[in-house]
Amino acid sequence: MHDQTDRHTTLLDQRYGNQEKPQNLVWNPVVEIQLAHKSVRTFLPEALPEGALETMVAAAQSASTGSALHQWSVITVTDGALKQRISDTIARTVPTDRIPWIEEAPTLLLWVADLSRSAAITRERGAEPVVHDYLDAFLMATVDTSLAAQNAALAAESMGLGIVFLGVVRNAAQEIAEFVGLPPHTFFTFGMAVGHPDQSRQSVPRPRPPQSVMLHENRYDSEGFKAKLDSYEDAYRAFREGQNMRPRSWQDAVHESATSMAYMSGRADLRDMVTARGLTLR
Numbered sequence: 001m002h003d004q005t006d007r008h009t010t011l012l013d014q015r016y017g018n019q020e021k022p023q024n025l026v027w028n029p030v031v032e033i034q035l036a037h038k039s040v041r042t043f044l045p046e047a048l049p050e051g052a053l054e055t056m057v058a059a060a061q062s063a064s065t066g067s068a069l070h071q072w073s074v075i076t077v078t079d080g081a082l083k084q085r086i087s088d089t090i091a092r093t094v095p096t097d098r099i100p101w102i103e104e105a106p107t108l109l110l111w112v113a114d115l116s117r118s119a120a121i122t123r124e125r126g127a128e129p130v131v132h133d134y135l136d137a138f139l140m141a142t143v144d145t146s147l148a149a150q151n152a153a154l155a156a157e158s159m160g161l162g163i164v165f166l167g168v169v170r171n172a173a174q175e176i177a178e179f180v181g182l183p184p185h186t187f188f189t190f191g192m193a194v195g196h197p198d199q200s201r202q203s204v205p206r207p208r209p210p211q212s213v214m215l216h217e218n219r220y221d222s223e224g225f226k227a228k229l230d231s232y233e234d235a236y237r238a239f240r241e242g243q244n245m246r247p248r249s250w251q252d253a254v255h256e257s258a259t260s261m262a263y264m265s266g267r268a269d270l271r272d273m274v275t276a277r278g279l280t281l282r
């Protein structure tokens, strides 16, 4: 009982640092795994355990799916040479020579917003999938993919595996689409590296802002978050110091992400890429 309470206290301390913490969580094994989440970027070379991928995909398929249309796919990249090629291609879009967590992870998953099956079924009946021309169709598939991937991530973490989402796949989306033969009416939402965490090189969970920043009651509060920024900066600074990361404020990071086109790293023309893949986003 004491051990459990200590574990819960540690999880909340890591998630919120010295900020205000929720007091009345309903703990269970799923919630414990969710609160212990951290992106893993250092992997052991061992393959995934037998059945792990199938379990992740079953969990992914069990997520809610808009109108029960199942508009997502996932490609598991098991060919080492292909994985290296994908990693090298992405590395050319960012200021680094290599992306070790893609190279090291035994499995790379490419999560695909996928309207191609719906399009094929529709065309087989002699009709055009005109609804796919709208932004909402793209968003529906993207949301489906995200929910599926997060379910898979949680399943992986429940098996003691680690994951990191890889938005950088979109930096080179068109090239990687050609490598893996992605059909029209599909688009990469993100990748995901999966494997056994190398426990000798692990980070700790990253702090989040207090709940009141994200949780609004009945009416959106546009100003409330400002009073919480200093305490979040403290938690963010403590996390970075603990990880020997260079000092940097969270608001500086936000500002840079909103103003630096370098941050886009090849994604500035995403609309053109998506359109070229047959999704017109009107």
Ligand SMILES: Cc1cc2nc3c(=O)[nH]c(=O)nc-3n(C[C@H](O)[C@H](O)[C@H](O)COP(=O)(O)O)c2cc1C
Residues within 6 Å of the ligand: 037, 038, 039, 040, 041, 164, 165, 166, 167, 168, 169, 190, 205, 206
């Ligand atoms: C959609 C999405 C894309 C991401 N892309 C990358 C990425 O390309 N490279 C990376 O190292 N981390 C990536 N991440 C991981 C985030 O950096 C990470 O989730 C965030 O810093 C919070 O840290 P935590 O996951 O350890 O809590 C991505 C996360 C999400 C949700």
